[in-house]
Amino acid sequence: MKQFTVDDQTSKVRRVTFASPPFNLIGADTVAELLDIVDRLSGEEQVSVVIFDSATPGYFFNHVDSDQIPAIADMAGSGPLPGFVELGMRLAAAPFVSIASIRGRTRGGGAEYTAAFDLRYASREQAIFCQPEVGFGLVPGAGGTERLTHLLGRDRALEVLLTGQDYDADRAAQYGWVTRAIPDAELDDFVNAVARRIASFDKQAITAVKTQVNRSTLPPEENLLASFVESARATTGPGVEARRRAVGKLIAQIGMDDLERNLGHHLESLAEQP
Known part of the structure; x- marks a missing residue:
């Protein structure tokens, strides 16, 4: 799809x-x-x-x-x-x-x-x-x-x-x-x-400017x-699986929609999950 x-x-x-x-x-x-x-x-x-x-x-x-x-x-x-x-x-x-x-x-x-x-x-x-x-x-x-x-x-x-x-x-x-x-x-x-x-401007000029800026910024x-x-x-670190389990518990408590909408707020609470 x-x-x-x-x-x-x-x-x-x-x-x-x-x-x-x-x-x-x-x-x-x-x-x-x-x-x-x-x-x-x-x-x-x-x-x-x-x-x-x-x-x-x-x-x-x-x-x-x-x-x-x-x-x-x-x-x-x-x-x-x-x-x-x-x-x-x-x-x-x-x-x-x-x-x-x-x-x-x-x-x-x-x-x-x-x-x-x-x-x-x-x-x-x-x-x-x-x-x-x-x-x-x-x-x-x-x-x-x-x-x-x-x-x-x-x-x-x-x-x-x-x-x-x-x-x-x-x-x-x-x-x-x-x-x-x-x-x-x-x-x-x-x-x-x-x-x-x-x-509305000339594409050659547009791409030339972008190329020059890219040279010093990319x-x-x-x-x-x-x-x-x-x-x-x-991804294979020792804390990843524990955090994954904590996310599952948090979703069970507050729901996926709340987690996604307020992810920054909820991140700290992941460490507090039993």
Whole structure:
């Protein structure tokens, strides 16, 4: 079943909409489909801008489905990077400008991919950001540590990665996690206007500017691979299974919907589960 739809907004602008209700969790099929879409749009010479959004209320790009971790880890890429990691690199290096129109929760692997977009505009009322991996005894593996350190600086990246807290759009904008926080009622018009304006310019100039910026901002391939190796190693750590059992007990107490909606709040309580 397809999780993404691609719509032509203009001859130069496309919109890619993610819908995998109820929580927009990321699985191996999600990664594979999005890789195909990025490749296809990269091959369309007329496409200058691609907007990414979500049709699932309350969620943008959410974290990886824990049941899918082995399948995702085994996904091969076109080169030395695993497919899960290569997706973020392809998003960042694509020959079009990618714009995230963010409504809802953006966490874990989804937040790592979101950080790879060129521009990120977040609903002030609805967007929430979180890197919760440490709360599960895990480590981000799709480039989040590298990209967040560049965007936020070392100390704020460490705060985000080590506390696993939820951050609202205003704080995310203050930290540099997103380009701007926009009132929800204005988000669609704002993103569409930015997309149309960029697309009105010469694509050769657009891609040349992006190439120059990428040269000084994209993490080296060897760093991304090293992060993935650390992430894979963490999945067999001594605390992971205990945390998995704690998550099951917590879900039995509060329900899956409450856990997903308030994940940052509930992370600390995982250590308190008997």
